[in-house]
Amino acid sequence: MPRKRKVKAREGVHRQKVEESLANLGKEVVDDITKARPPRLKIPSRSTSNIIYDETNRYFVLGPHYGVRSAGSLKQVKKFAQLMCTADFCRDLIRSGKFATLREMYYTAEGWDAGPFRDQGESNVILEDLEAAFGLKRESLGLTPEEDGASVYGKLVVNEGGVTIDATKAGRAGYTIPPTIDDVDFIRCRAKRVIAIETMGMYHRLVQEKAWKKFDALIVGLKGQAARATRRFLKRAHEELGLPIAIFTDGDPFGFHIAMVIISGSAKLAYINHELAVPDARFIGVTASDIVKYNLPTDKLRELDIARLKQIQKDPRYSNEFWQDEIKRMLELKKKAEQQAFSKYGLSYVVKEYLPEKLGLKG
Amino acid sequence: MPRKRKVKAREGVHRQKVEESLANLGKEVVDDITKARPPRLKIPSRSTSNIIYDETNRYFVLGPHYGVRSAGSLKQVKKFAQLMCTADFCRDLIRSGKFATLREMYYTAEGWDAGPFRDQGESNVILEDLEAAFGLKRESLGLTPEEDGASVYGKLVVNEGGVTIDATKAGRAGYTIPPTIDDVDFIRCRAKRVIAIETMGMYHRLVQEKAWKKFDALIVGLKGQAARATRRFLKRAHEELGLPIAIFTDGDPFGFHIAMVIISGSAKLAYINHELAVPDARFIGVTASDIVKYNLPTDKLRELDIARLKQIQKDPRYSNEFWQDEIKRMLELKKKAEQQAFSKYGLSYVVKEYLPEKLGLKG
Numbered sequence: 240m241p242r243k244r245k246v247k248a249r250e251g252v253h254r255q256k257v258e259e260s261l262a263n264l265g266k267e268v269v270d271d272i273t274k275a276r277p278p279r280l281k282i283p284s285r286s287t288s289n290i291i292y293d294e295t296n297r298y299f300v301l302g303p304h305y306g307v308r309s310a311g312s313l314k315q316v317k318k319f320a321q322l323m324c325t326a327d328f329c330r331d332l333i334r335s336g337k338f339a340t341l342r343e344m345y346y347t348a349e350g351w352d353a354g355p356f357r358d359q360g361e362s363n364v365i366l367e368d369l370e371a372a373f374g375l376k377r378e379s380l381g382l383t384p385e386e387d388g389a390s391v392y393g394k395l396v397v398n399e400g401g402v403t404i405d406a407t408k409a410g411r412a413g414y415t416i417p418p419t420i421d422d423v424d425f426i427r428c429r430a431k432r433v434i435a436i437e438t439m440g441m442y443h444r445l446v447q448e449k450a451w452k453k454f455d456a457l458i459v460g461l462k463g464q465a466a467r468a469t470r471r472f473l474k475r476a477h478e479e480l481g482l483p484i485a486i487f488t489d490g491d492p493f494g495f496h497i498a499m500v501i502i503s504g505s506a507k508l509a510y511i512n513h514e515l516a517v518p519d520a521r522f523i524g525v526t527a528s529d530i531v532k533y534n535l536p537t538d539k540l541r542e543l544d545i546a547r548l549k550q551i552q553k554d555p556r557y558s559n560e561f562w563q564d565e566i567k568r569m570l571e572l573k574k575k576a577e578q579q580a581f582s583k584y585g586l587s588y589v590v591k592e593y594l595p596e597k598l599g600l601k602g
Numbered sequence: 603m604p605r606k607r608k609v610k611a612r613e614g615v616h617r618q619k620v621e622e623s624l625a626n627l628g629k630e631v632v633d634d635i636t637k638a639r640p641p642r643l644k645i646p647s648r649s650t651s652n653i654i655y656d657e658t659n660r661y662f663v664l665g666p667h668y669g670v671r672s673a674g675s676l677k678q679v680k681k682f683a684q685l686m687c688t689a690d691f692c693r694d695l696i697r698s699g700k701f702a703t704l705r706e707m708y709y710t711a712e713g714w715d716a717g718p719f720r721d722q723g724e725s726n727v728i729l730e731d732l733e734a735a736f737g738l739k740r741e742s743l744g745l746t747p748e749e750d751g752a753s754v755y756g757k758l759v760v761n762e763g764g765v766t767i768d769a770t771k772a773g774r775a776g777y778t779i780p781p782t783i784d785d786v787d788f789i790r791c792r793a794k795r796v797i798a799i800e801t802m803g804m805y806h807r808l809v810q811e812k813a814w815k816k817f818d819a820l821i822v823g824l825k826g827q828a829a830r831a832t833r834r835f836l837k838r839a840h841e842e843l844g845l846p847i848a849i850f851t852d853g854d855p856f857g858f859h860i861a862m863v864i865i866s867g868s869a870k871l872a873y874i875n876h877e878l879a880v881p882d883a884r885f886i887g888v889t890a891s892d893i894v895k896y897n898l899p900t901d902k903l904r905e906l907d908i909a910r911l912k913q914i915q916k917d918p919r920y921s922n923e924f925w926q927d928e929i930k931r932m933l934e935l936k937k938k939a940e941q942q943a944f945s946k947y948g949l950s951y952v953v954k955e956y957l958p959e960k961l962g963l964k965g
Contacts, residue, residue: 338806340942343803343942343945346899346944346945347946349899350946385801385806386825387753390778399774404771404773408766410760410765410767410777413778415776416775417775440705440706443703443748444702447700536709577705579703579706580709582705582710583712583713584713
């Protein structure tokens, strides 16, 4: 039975929560000033030594170390002021219901009293400070990357700022996940699972072959390494809609890692993985065993592939038996295969044979 | 007054035309065989010496030279057979209403009697032969690139295979132009113009600031260099809907060239420019004069920028006074500016000041 769910509107709730965080920051600073203390901010450290793989949560988190930004230090006072201006800019965005790119903020800073940023790198660090301090993604602060997220096709109806969108009626290319995915309401979902796909070629194959109907699935086209908005969408689909997530990638170390970043998060974004990682997501991509089993057309592993495989072999995220076996086997085979290689057996084969097998839906 | 137009369904018509072209190819080959002649195909030459800038059409075209592929030559017989298999594969796609990626065709060829392709490059050349022979894009033959085209936001309603899509109701990210844009029907358009934008950052700015309403425009987010499907969409919007096309890019030689490829086509695709080029499209991107006039934040020209500017200075597509002046001026200024640089004056400035000025809609 396809599931039917209704989820409550969240745009207002989400905005309010973020605005409160920003207001509290302001209050603390004002409070310090009122009491004639130089305002200080504790910012979780994002240095490598403070990034820890959390065995319980099964993703990278930040450890206990903090840095302090103080307006009382001559060296830090400009950065402190820029952080305040950034927070103020974000509050304006949230209040007006707008969002801006990092590049726009960078140029806007040309007019700030705190002085402009030297380069984009400088403004990015300040923004990461703010994200880490609140445990909130930049998208929640109104700042978005330039590019949109993945494409979704299937029985999902969402609401974006008053507009209702059916992900089977947004065109062949599907519904595009916006950077502001946290403002989107899931109105109705009749799918039972999510299948996330590495390449858009395979995404279009699955849409054409009506895999979304056949497997009661939301088909998500990742476009390579998943954008933050895409990872957030997958996490919300899992938590709010109760859908299991399966990830179908190429059979090579880069494909494996596209899946693993969705599952266990990246070290670089340890300060925000609690909003992004989906530890229960399942890898159904091409393995070394599949290359043999399906006699797939292959390419030889390049030097880079071999180095990468040896690297992930030691990565805590790949420590279970499945990954250790498959990595070892691929190193022995010295071969990799793309997900589109199944078209050797006809365009529909992947939907008729491979996916039912991997999803446990065969027969 | 916003325009209102109705355009007739075209998916069936388009398919039929392509299928006839393929059938004629088959008939000619069968005819040759029946008459005991080795089948031959004349393929327009795509070598540099046969690519000509056509002053009348204002885009690159192929000259009069042809090459011959003959099944009677031992050296060419395998390629000839692969071309036949490719044409057959395309016919199957068209008949079944499916499309496939070049990568899928490459793997499918593993099972062909003519033998598999050595590499993707080999299969691409055969496909280009077929495109040039028919003067038809690969997308019309059912073969599509992996990636989707641009995003469109504005008062346009289209029909894709029976599904009606309103480009103001497909989500914040807009309607995504599919690779198979020739199968899409324009059902209704209430816009008066198209504004095509280089970066998705600026696209989202224009959507947020309701530029599509303010300027009665379809806002098109190019995502950098325009995909073939995007260029085809712009050409169809110009020819079928009668909309003027304006192109807003960064103020640097790469931005100029993004516009110019839309206007006058690329040399590489000379054999197909008649389906893609929009010689009447107008450049409204950032110029050297704008950098001075608006006192924009700039970056220094890199070596690469200077070399590229000197190169396009001699390009026939940039021969008019406007381009010659602006290229010269940028070389003197030694500076370039991004389209997002207008946010120096606030996020709305570009919509309130710059665009009305450039579009001649001021006051």
